[in-house]
Amino acid sequence: MKNALITGISGQDGSYLTELLLEKGYNVYGLFRRRSTGEYGNVAHLADKIHFIYGDMSDLSSLITAIIESNPDEIYNLAAQSYVAVSWAEPLFTNDVNGAGVAKLLEAVKLVKPDTRVYQASTSEMFGKVQQIPQSETTPFYPRSPYGVSKLYAHWIAKNYRESYNMFVSCGILFNHESQRRGKEFVTRKITNTVAKIKYGKTDCLYLGNLDSKRDWGHSKDYVYAMWKMLQHTEPDDFVIATGKTYTVREFVEAAFLCVGINIVWQGKGANECGIDAETKKTLVKVDNKLYRPAEVELLMGDSTKAQKLLNWYPKYNLQSLVKCMIDNDLELEK
Numbered sequence: 490m491k492n493a494l495i496t497g498i499s500g501q502d503g504s505y506l507t508e509l510l511l512e513k514g515y516n517v518y519g520l521f522r523r524r525s526t527g528e529y530g531n532v533a534h535l536a537d538k539i540h541f542i543y544g545d546m547s548d549l550s551s552l553i554t555a556i557i558e559s560n561p562d563e564i565y566n567l568a569a570q571s572y573v574a575v576s577w578a579e580p581l582f583t584n585d586v587n588g589a590g591v592a593k594l595l596e597a598v599k600l601v602k603p604d605t606r607v608y609q610a611s612t613s614e615m616f617g618k619v620q621q622i623p624q625s626e627t628t629p630f631y632p633r634s635p636y637g638v639s640k641l642y643a644h645w646i647a648k649n650y651r652e653s654y655n656m657f658v659s660c661g662i663l664f665n666h667e668s669q670r671r672g673k674e675f676v677t678r679k680i681t682n683t684v685a686k687i688k689y690g691k692t693d694c695l696y697l698g699n700l701d702s703k704r705d706w707g708h709s710k711d712y713v714y715a716m717w718k719m720l721q722h723t724e725p726d727d728f729v730i731a732t733g734k735t736y737t738v739r740e741f742v743e744a745a746f747l748c749v750g751i752n753i754v755w756q757g758k759g760a761n762e763c764g765i766d767a768e769t770k771k772t773l774v775k776v777d778n779k780l781y782r783p784a785e786v787e788l789l790m791g792d793s794t795k796a797q798k799l800l801n802w803y804p805k806y807n808l809q810s811l812v813k814c815m816i817d818n819d820l821e822l823e824k
Contacts, residue, residue, distance in 0.1 A: 499530030546590030698780030731791020
């Protein structure tokens with residue numbers, strides 16, 4: 490029976506990964522920051538099956554203690570300040586957790602149990618102002634947010650520990666992946682939750698920023714399976730995980746409204762664009778300039794050929810099935 494330590498265990502990916510590892514017979518340990526409410530987030534339903542260890546990515550001593558206590562065969566580092574918009578407001582905190590925190594975790598592994606296999610959660614936001622389409626493992630990086638910059642440092646320090654100390658550290662360059670467990674501050678969940686509220690008459694309008702932003706959206710369940718596959722591979726490496734298809738925020742909105750029987754048509758351009766119910770003529774979507782990023786990432790689309798060939802990994806969900814999962818969940822919650 491293997492031991493796995495998951496940082497960021499209470500998040501979307503942490504919860505799906507925990508379910509996967511428990512199904513495969515792992516002992517699962519979760520690094521958990523102490524909260525006054527004592528809530529376990531997305532893993533509340535699994536709390537009695539997880540060994541929680543209190544610790545923090547900014548505290549090297551707690552990371553060393555966590556590794557000693559869990560004696561992990563595998564570590565999945567999912568802990569992060571993961572909200573891109575917040576990274577402009579809190580760039581130093583974002584770097585402390587996402588960047589320096591990873592260096593501390595790897596140093597702790599090197600000191601305590603260097604044979605541990607480590608997964609580092611990298612991100613498509615490192616590509617930022619994309620230099621080629623689609624983006625692969627060899628595409629140059631050009632991050633456009635403090636979040637992207639912090640993740641790029643983490644990505645390179647992970648590669649450095651791999652090459653300098655012969656440690657098994659694999660980086661998953663994951664493109665956007667969502668689910669019904671995504672936080673409501675993220676644009677996809679904001680869309681599905683607001684559409685559910687509109688359906689039940691609880692609110693009148695959905696406010697968004699750049700409707701033209703294009704993203705490669707997959708389901709978190711597919712992507713955590715790729716994480717696990719990386720640590721079962723014979724050699725540590727970097728892998729892009731993506732669907733290879735890109736959609737605009739506008740298209741995501743259309744798909745969400747169609748799930749509740751509303752056909753959206755668009756009028757106007759730029760800040761004056763709005764989405765209108767084709768049947769009732771009510772305006773249901775408006776653009777809010779305050780929701781634009783200071784530096785926009787216009788297009789992300791991944792090439793996961795390497796993961797398909799070496800890991801035999803393929804996504805099972807498409808945009809429509811992903812959106813339906815999220816809408817069905819939010820309709821049930823809002824009911």
